[in-house]
Amino acid sequence: MARILITSALPYINGIKHLGNLVGSQLPADVYARYMRARGHEVLFICATDEHGTPAELAAAATGEPVAEYCARLWTVQKEIADGFGLSFDHFGRSSSPQNHRLTQHFAGRLADAGLIAEVAEKQVYSRADGRFLPDRYITGTCPNCGYERARGDQCENCTKQLDPTDLINPRSAISGSTDLEIRETKHLYLRQSLMRNKLRDWIDSKTDWPVLTTSIARKWLDDGEGLQDRGITRDLDWGIPVRRGTEPWPGMEGKVFYVWFDAPIEYIGATAEWADAHPDAGGWERWWREDGGAADVRYVQFMGKDNVPFHTLSFPATLLGANADGAETWKLVDYIKSFNYLNYEGGKFSTSEGRGVFMDQALEILPADYWRWWLMSNVPEGSDSNFTWESFQAGVNKDLADVLGNFVSRVTKFARARFGDTLPEGGAHGPQELALIGELQRGLDSYQAMMDGMAFRRASQDLRQIWVLGNEYLQSAAPWAAFKSDPDRAAATVRFAFNLIRLYAILSRPFLPEAAARMLAALGHPEDTWPTDVAEALATLGPGHRFEVPEVLFAKIDDARRIELEARFSGAG
RNA sequence: GGGCCCGUAGCUCAACGGUCAGAGCAGAGCGCUCAUAACGCUUUGGUUGCAGGUUCGAAUCCUGCCGGGCCUACCA
Numbered sequence: 001m002a003r004i005l006i007t008s009a010l011p012y013i014n015g016i017k018h019l020g021n022l023v024g025s026q027l028p029a030d031v032y033a034r035y036m037r038a039r040g041h042e043v044l045f046i047c048a049t050d051e052h053g054t055p056a057e058l059a060a061a062a063t064g065e066p067v068a069e070y071c072a073r074l075w076t077v078q079k080e081i082a083d084g085f086g087l088s089f090d091h092f093g094r095s096s097s098p099q100n101h102r103l104t105q106h107f108a109g110r111l112a113d114a115g116l117i118a119e120v121a122e123k124q125v126y127s128r129a130d131g132r133f134l135p136d137r138y139i140t141g142t143c144p145n146c147g148y149e150r151a152r153g154d155q156c157e158n159c160t161k162q163l164d165p166t167d168l169i170n171p172r173s174a175i176s177g178s179t180d181l182e183i184r185e186t187k188h189l190y191l192r193q194s195l196m197r198n199k200l201r202d203w204i205d206s207k208t209d210w211p212v213l214t215t216s217i218a219r220k221w222l223d224d225g226e227g228l229q230d231r232g233i234t235r236d237l238d239w240g241i242p243v244r245r246g247t248e249p250w251p252g253m254e255g256k257v258f259y260v261w262f263d264a265p266i267e268y269i270g271a272t273a274e275w276a277d278a279h280p281d282a283g284g285w286e287r288w289w290r291e292d293g294g295a296a297d298v299r300y301v302q303f304m305g306k307d308n309v310p311f312h313t314l315s316f317p318a319t320l321l322g323a324n325a326d327g328a329e330t331w332k333l334v335d336y337i338k339s340f341n342y343l344n345y346e347g348g349k350f351s352t353s354e355g356r357g358v359f360m361d362q363a364l365e366i367l368p369a370d371y372w373r374w375w376l377m378s379n380v381p382e383g384s385d386s387n388f389t390w391e392s393f394q395a396g397v398n399k400d401l402a403d404v405l406g407n408f409v410s411r412v413t414k415f416a417r418a419r420f421g422d423t424l425p426e427g428g429a430h431g432p433q434e435l436a437l438i439g440e441l442q443r444g445l446d447s448y449q450a451m452m453d454g455m456a457f458r459r460a461s462q463d464l465r466q467i468w469v470l471g472n473e474y475l476q477s478a479a480p481w482a483a484f485k486s487d488p489d490r491a492a493a494t495v496r497f498a499f500n501l502i503r504l505y506a507i508l509s510r511p512f513l514p515e516a517a518a519r520m521l522a523a524l525g526h527p528e529d530t531w532p533t534d535v536a537e538a539l540a541t542l543g544p545g546h547r548f549e550v551p552e553v554l555f556a557k558i559d560d561a562r563r564i565e566l567e568a569r570f571s572g573a574g
Numbered sequence: 575g576g577g578c579c580c581g582u583a584g585c586u587c588a589a590c591g592g593u594c595a596g597a598g599c600a601g602a603g604c605g606c607u608c609a610u611a612a613c614g615c616u617u618u619g620g621u622u623g624c625a626g627g628u629u630c631g632a633a634u635c636c637u638g639c640c641g642g643g644c645c646u647a648c649c650a
Contacts, residue, residue, distance in 0.1 A: 411609030
């Protein structure tokens with residue numbers, strides 16, 4: 001039995017996430033976590049909301065709530081939606097937790113002790129009307145290059161030229177529109193990642209099994225231009241983790257907070273500490289995060305969209321490695337990063353601002369989670385960006401779930417009920433057909449497991465579907481409806497075997513389809529449900545006399561009228 | 575501008591440099607009648623973006639071109 005730590009990239013607190021966000025980290029992480037638990041491994045699956053930063057403050061201001069209340073409310077909203085999708089986090093934390101405050105301050109202190117923090121005086125734009133410093137992208141003005149009037153302080157969207165806020169003509173606050181701006185000097189802490197460039201490169205180079213998408217992004221940042229740059233880790237904001245050097249005050253940094261990209265990944269550890277505090281018998285968070293605290297045998301897998309790769313390949317490892325500069329704290333580094341491309345919506349991007357695409361709360365209002373889980377995972381953007389269309393969604397749901405799996409369960413249970421009553425019949429035994437099928441199922445299972453172990457989710461979903469298809473092929477060739485008339489014992493044996501297939505399918509499908517699997521097992525009276533090691537043995541579980549029920553339709557089809565209605569509703573027009 | 579990735583059947587995707595480039599969906603034909611008009615079998619369909627090169631052998635490696643996508647450090 002292995003010990004596996006799984007983290008999903010932290011969803012930002014600012015609003016409800018869309019299907020692209022879901023499929024890019026939380027959902028594949030959940031499927032993997034469920035699979036590994038089913039295989040008998042000790043799994044800790046961690047996620048949390050990422051709550052700090054300017055967008056959270058602005059979103060709170062827009063609703064008139066204090067930012068802490070806003071975040072607490074949105075955390076509850078996100079938690080309920082995650083539960084609705086069956087995301088089986090062992091803990092869903094908050095980056096604003098006291099545990100994360102302590103850890104973030106601790107890391108900053110350790111990094112400072114190791115000489116990896118620099119204090120830098122810099123000039124930033126301050127808005128007197130807003131009473132705050134403005135990040136570059138919250139300053140707008142006229143682009144000096146192309147004359148576009150709504151250029152942002154970091155880049156002009158029109159001509160794509162990189163800008164400095166002081167370049168802008170007629171600069172104003174994007175928050176209030178005020179032009180009452182001034183340049184103020186302020187002091188900030190920088191993480192001296194540049195000093196760790198070689199150490200980080202050696203570490204990246206040792207990861208020969210990582211996806212190209214992951215390592216190429218990391219190498220680009222390490223070596224592009226002048227190489228890995230130091231990064232500011234503090235901000236002049238109110239909402240965030242106060243700057244402290246460990247447990248001590250940090251002279252000159254009063255009133256400042258750590259910047260969100262520094263404290264967000266630390267919340268993986270913080271959330272584990274939240275979990276450990278809630279589960280005193282679990283042995284403590286160190287068991288998962290400190291090699292000198294019991295985590296030496298942990299395999300740590302991270303799931304994220306490609307936009308998050310630089311932070312997880314460079315900044316966060318720099319934090320963990322830097323905190324161990326004296327060898328006194330051996331932090332657990334990630335063993336494998338599974339990164340994803342983007343999911344598009346009907347050929348374009350999901351857009352929060354334009355209301356284009358499907359958001360997680362809306363998805364659950366339309367159909368149960370399993371429908372979405374299946375389509376998203378069987379079309380997960382592993383190799384390149386993929387595209388959600390209602391037509392593809394309709395086809396995938398109807399064909400795979402309703403026709404292949406759902407109908408299989410339906411035809412088996414209804415036939416048995418009609419011919420044999422509400423318990424499995426006696427008589428007959430395995431013949432050559434059953435033996436051949438067992439062989440095919442065993443090969444299918446081996447392949448499915450190999451794909452799941454390797455996190456090749458598209459391939460895994462294809463293998464799973466093929467395993468379902470084998471059931472329909474078997475019924476067609478065994479034809480118990482014909483055998484019933486000439487050789488009832490033969491039909492009885494076929495029916496018993498088919499019921500054992502339903503049980504097997506429920507177990508194997510559970511990582512993807514937890515609700516449907518539960519309903520299948522419930523129809524069988526909740527039989528033993530551990531992951532099979534030997535297919536033949538697994539298919540001998542339900543015997544004569546076993547009671548069953550005919551379940552409600554497992555998956556309803558989406559008809560054309562419904563699809564057209566949904567297409568129109570989510571086009572972004574309204 | 576720089577870097578990375580991609581381009582394979584009508585669609586979505588596979589294929590350690592090595593049997594006739596494979597699946598699913600869609601299309602066609604046949605079968606079955608237990609089932610959600612479901613299922614099964616058979617079948618149509620590709621000059622692997624274009625042009626060169628390396629090799630006994632290229633979808634795969636190299637060069638150029640065409641087309642698409644992503645990243646580019648203060649969004650997180």
